[in-house]
Amino acid sequence: MKPAALEDAALLARVAEGDEAAIESIYERYGGACFALARRILNDTQLAEDVVQQVFLAMWQGSGYDSRRGAVSTWLLSVTHHKAVDAVRREGTRRKRLAGEQALLEIAAAGPGPDDEVWAHLRAQRTRDALRVLPAEQREVVLLAYYGGYTQREIADLTGLPLGTVKSRTLTALRRLREQLGGISETRPEEGRPA
Amino acid sequence: MTTHRDAEHEPWEELAAGYALHALEPDEEMTFSAHLETCARCREVLDEHALVAAQLGALAQDSDAHAPSWRSIRSGIVAPDAEGPAVSPPAIASLEEQRAVRRRQPRLLAAAAGVALLTGAALAVWQFSGSSPQSGAAAAIASCHDTPACHVIGLDGKAVVLADGDQARVISRGLPARSTGHVYALWQMPTHGRPVLLTVLDSLSEAEASPPAGLVLPYRDTSAFALSVEPAGARPSQPTQVVAVGNATA
Numbered sequence: 056m057k058p059a060a061l062e063d064a065a066l067l068a069r070v071a072e073g074d075e076a077a078i079e080s081i082y083e084r085y086g087g088a089c090f091a092l093a094r095r096i097l098n099d100t101q102l103a104e105d106v107v108q109q110v111f112l113a114m115w116q117g118s119g120y121d122s123r124r125g126a127v128s129t130w131l132l133s134v135t136h137h138k139a140v141d142a143v144r145r146e147g148t149r150r151k152r153l154a155g156e157q158a159l160l161e162i163a164a165a166g167p168g169p170d171d172e173v174w175a176h177l178r179a180q181r182t183r184d185a186l187r188v189l190p191a192e193q194r195e196v197v198l199l200a201y202y203g204g205y206t207q208r209e210i211a212d213l214t215g216l217p218l219g220t221v222k223s224r225t226l227t228a229l230r231r232l233r234e235q236l237g238g239i240s241e242t243r244p245e246e247g248r249p250a
Numbered sequence: 251m252t253t254h255r256d257a258e259h260e261p262w263e264e265l266a267a268g269y270a271l272h273a274l275e276p277d278e279e280m281t282f283s284a285h286l287e288t289c290a291r292c293r294e295v296l297d298e299h300a301l302v303a304a305q306l307g308a309l310a311q312d313s314d315a316h317a318p319s320w321r322s323i324r325s326g327i328v329a330p331d332a333e334g335p336a337v338s339p340p341a342i343a344s345l346e347e348q349r350a351v352r353r354r355q356p357r358l359l360a361a362a363a364g365v366a367l368l369t370g371a372a373l374a375v376w377q378f379s380g381s382s383p384q385s386g387a388a389a390a391i392a393s394c395h396d397t398p399a400c401h402v403i404g405l406d407g408k409a410v411v412l413a414d415g416d417q418a419r420v421i422s423r424g425l426p427a428r429s430t431g432h433v434y435a436l437w438q439m440p441t442h443g444r445p446v447l448l449t450v451l452d453s454l455s456e457a458e459a460s461p462p463a464g465l466v467l468p469y470r471d472t473s474a475f476a477l478s479v480e481p482a483g484a485r486p487s488q489p490t491q492v493v494a495v496g497n498a499t500a
């Protein structure tokens with residue numbers, strides 16, 4: 056494992072023993088990434104804070120994290136995504152909404168964060184590039200699912216595509232992204248950036 | 251394994267992709283979870299998909315998104331009070347309910363903004379028309395009528411169930427809001443088998459839909475929904491006194 060992953064694993068071992076300083080360190084490292092993801096999906100600061108609290112509560116209470124299955128950061132973002140998607144699906148109203156130009160402009164203006172943030176190791180720019188070269192119809196099904204929180208069946212309804220097409224496009228898209236991003240390690244930039 | 255792709259296994263890998271994006275229906279999720287226990291290949295594929303998903307998630311970062319400080323959230327994590335965790339899913343659900351009317355549907359916006367921000371792609375496919383916002387029970391019913399996956403089911407003219415995807419909510423149509431010592435129970439009646447308890451409700455409102463309760467079985471396997479009156483404090487295993495029933499619509 057790379058140094059950052061070793062550090063994370065050591066911190067998690069201390070969390071399992073009830074060490075509050077350890078979970079605080081993990082929070083300082085990844086809480087911002089989790090919060091940004093939840094807020095983007097939920098479009099609500101308070102709900103995003105609630106989700107992040109749930110994620111770290113789950114970690115404190117015994118996470119189910121398995122170091123053989125990937126980095127702590129990957130696991131945290133996955134749990135955050137799952138809880139945020141659950142929260143957005145609990146909404147009573149499911150009216151399809153016009154994505155107003157003004158609102159889009161406001162969000163677009165926020166832009167990506169500075170590159171020295173803790174999770175820049177995920178190589179945001181390369182991910183953007185990989186998304187950009189995906190065929191539009193593949194990008195669509197992935198982003199509606201991931202950022203829209205829609206199930207594949209809902210995406211089929213929204214787009215008028217057969218469910219099987221949504222599923223096969225999603226798989227093709229993830230495979231292509233995987234190929235594009237394949238060489239990326241999960242280390243943090245100060246420790247893992249290749250020369 | 252990257253060069254050999256078994257056509258027979260392809261449907262599982264499609265499920266793995268949906269699973270990694272948390273985009274499967276509950277029945278598909280259960281099917282895939284069971285397969286995952288037995289298939290090392292799918293565990294490997296899923297780990298790869300999960301890494302890609304995390305990289306998508308990393309794009310969400312905003313320079314103006316400030317996470318709460320550890321100090322502000324620690325009491326809800328490391329020092330939950332005697333009554334249990336400070337934040338629990340039901341608490342979130344009720345909060346959601348309170349906010350649903352003013353926040354409206356953010357999901358298309360989030361997905362569309364994701365595209366605009368990340369790729370500059372055209373947004374036309376996500377432009378939907380919608381009528382002006384309403385509130386409360388009427389809005390919930392109207393919204394359900396507009397949603398393909400949502401079913402409006404009348405229960406003997408006494409209540410309405412909104413079955414939306416994998417969730418159900420109840421709106422009273424003249425049932426007493428609360429009877430002392432009793433609660434309402436919402437049951438899902440499967441096509442085959444015994445009624446399944448979905449939730450117990452202290453009260454039912456005509457003005458607002460109840461908080462969502464997860465369906466235990468897929469909607470398509472449902473023959474009817476029923477409300478019963480049960481003694482408060484118990485979790486009934488079968489309906490005691492059924493007060494309203496309605497057949498599931500196709």
Ligand SMILES: [Zn+2]
Pocket residue numbers: 259262263285289290291292
């Ligand atoms: Zn498999």
